[in-house]
Amino acid sequence: MFLLYVASLISATINFWISRKFGRKLVTKLVGEKSMKEVDEFTSVEGKQVLIISRLFGFPIFEFISYAAGLTNISFKNYFVITAIASILTNIAAYLVFRNINFQSETGIMVWIGSIVGTGLIFGFFIKSYLKKKREETR
Numbered sequence: 001m002f003l004l005y006v007a008s009l010i011s012a013t014i015n016f017w018i019s020r021k022f023g024r025k026l027v028t029k030l031v032g033e034k035s036m037k038e039v040d041e042f043t044s045v046e047g048k049q050v051l052i053i054s055r056l057f058g059f060p061i062f063e064f065i066s067y068a069a070g071l072t073n074i075s076f077k078n079y080f081v082i083t084a085i086a087s088i089l090t091n092i093a094a095y096l097v098f099r100n101i102n103f104q105s106e107t108g109i110m111v112w113i114g115s116i117v118g119t120g121l122i123f124g125f126f127i128k129s130y131l132k133k134k135r136e137e138t139r
Helices: 002-031 033-044 048-057 059-070 076-098 106-138
Strands: none
Touching: 002 033, 002 059, 002 076, 033 059, 048 059, 048 076, 048 106, 076 106
């Protein structure tokens, strides 16, 4: 679990700096045109709250969040602190949920897939609600 945590922090840092340094052109090549539209939606509302929600519930799209954050004006320090703390929480939660799951069985695989889908739905709900709220405040 520790190695997974360290590897996720390293990959998040690299993805952030790729996006920050090379910007939209390279990110579009890496994630595709369709995903870039989603990046635009994410970056249209800046804030630590979006990153916190994304890191806690968006683990299925961990890399995407790192690229998107690199396109915002969030400081690297804030990005790294939020990513480091939220990653600890999600890694502990994943360990507690999956420690006794047999991934050799169909049930284990279904629990894993179900958790990813469920978390993705929760993430989508929170982000959509947050973005809607922010848009209404700017009007």
